[in-house]
Amino acid sequence: MLLAIDCGNTNTVFAIWDGSEFLCTLRTSTHHARTADAYFTWYSTLVKHYGLDVEIDEVIISSTVPRVVFNLRVFADRFFGCRPMVVGKPDCALPIEPRVDGGTIVGPDRLVNTAGAHDRHGGDLIVVDFGTATTFDVVAADGAYIGGLIAPGVNLSLEALHMAAAALPHVDISKPQQVIGTNTVACMQSGVFWGYVGLVKECCARIRAERARPMKVIGTGGLASLFNETEELFDVLEEDLTMHGLTVIHAYNKKG
Numbered sequence: 511m512l513l514a515i516d517c518g519n520t521n522t523v524f525a526i527w528d529g530s531e532f533l534c535t536l537r538t539s540t541h542h543a544r545t546a547d548a549y550f551t552w553y554s555t556l557v558k559h560y561g562l563d564v565e566i567d568e569v570i571i572s573s574t575v576p577r578v579v580f581n582l583r584v585f586a587d588r589f590f591g592c593r594p595m596v597v598g599k600p601d602c603a604l605p606i607e608p609r610v611d612g613g614t615i616v617g618p619d620r621l622v623n624t625a626g627a628h629d630r631h632g633g634d635l636i637v638v639d640f641g642t643a644t645t646f647d648v649v650a651a652d653g654a655y656i657g658g659l660i661a662p663g664v665n666l667s668l669e670a671l672h673m674a675a676a677a678l679p680h681v682d683i684s685k686p687q688q689v690i691g692t693n694t695v696a697c698m699q700s701g702v703f704w705g706y707v708g709l710v711k712e713c714c715a716r717i718r719a720e721r722a723r724p725m726k727v728i729g730t731g732g733l734a735s736l737f738n739e740t741e742e743l744f745d746v747l748e749e750d751l752t753m754h755g756l757t758v759i760h761a762y763n764k765k766g
């Protein structure tokens with residue numbers, strides 16, 4: 511069975527793929543210092559809790575944090591006796607190479623989102639991923655990643671306000687009741703929430719105009735559903751897009 515690992519700058523997600531469905535999804539915070547033994551303690555406790563009887567013999571990793579890959583490699587080798595595929599490394603092929611400026615190292619999460627989105631939808635696509643950063647990945651009809659946009663993440667923006675301004679508290683994102691906030695917290699939530707609604711609409715409109723064609727918009731990442739509640743920002747919402755992309759890249763490398 512395959513263990514797919516998606517390591518973002520904030521969270522690390524493990525999912526077990528039996529070839530047709532994900533049996534479970536486990537989430538922990540990303541820490542470069544976490545050891546292989548610590549990963550296994552956490553992983554085996556949860557697998558037992560869910561009553562799963564699985565034998566992992568393959569691992570694929572996508573990590574936006576290069577330093578965590580070493581310990582994840584040791585984890586795969588020590589506990590599953592396998593050498594993991596690592597997206598972005600030369601021995602892990604992509605179904606189609608990105609078309610970007612020479613020397614650019616595209617975030618592996620964006621390459622994985624691209625593969626997942628093309629596999630499910632085909633055609634011209636925009637993937638909006640609400641992670642630590644909010645990224646827009648532009649996917650051509652042949653499945654290539656051809657560029658995009660990187661904006662600060664929603665929580666990062668709220669945290670930046672708190673860090674930089676003495677009078678602004680730590681605030682969690684939520685959908686404000688009104689646009690005009692009548693207290694500090696409501697003002698901050700409104701500024702960030704409606705600011706992001708506008709950001710997503712404007713960026714997608716400009717991408718479409720620059721490409722001069724219709725494009726399907728796919729929303730993913732932890733906060734995508736919150737933003738899709740009020741406004742029709744996306745054509746589809748796919749929380750598992752990155753995990754799906756990992757299975758697509760894994761299958762492609764097995765075949766080839």
Ligand SMILES: Nc1ncnc2c1ncn2[C@@H]1O[C@H](COP(=O)(O)OP(=O)(O)O)[C@@H](O)[C@H]1O
Pocket residue numbers: 517518519520521522640641642643663665666731732733
């Ligand atoms: N369901 C959720 N509700 C609220 N916040 C969330 C949820 N899922 C993730 N987040 C927050 O959204 C941000 C991005 O999370 P995530 O998508 O896991 O980022 P990354 O992939 O960059 O690690 C983080 O600050 C995280 O705490």
Ligand SMILES: CC(C)(COP(=O)(O)O)[C@@H](O)C(=O)NCCC(=O)O
Pocket residue numbers: 517518519520574615616617618619620641642643644645660
């Ligand atoms: C833009 C990102 C920081 C997003 O990471 P995430 O929010 O998923 O943690 C990551 O994709 C990255 O480090 N990219 C490298 C530069 C690029 O993609 O062009």
Ligand SMILES: [K+]
Pocket residue numbers: 518619639641642731752
């Ligand atoms: K991500």
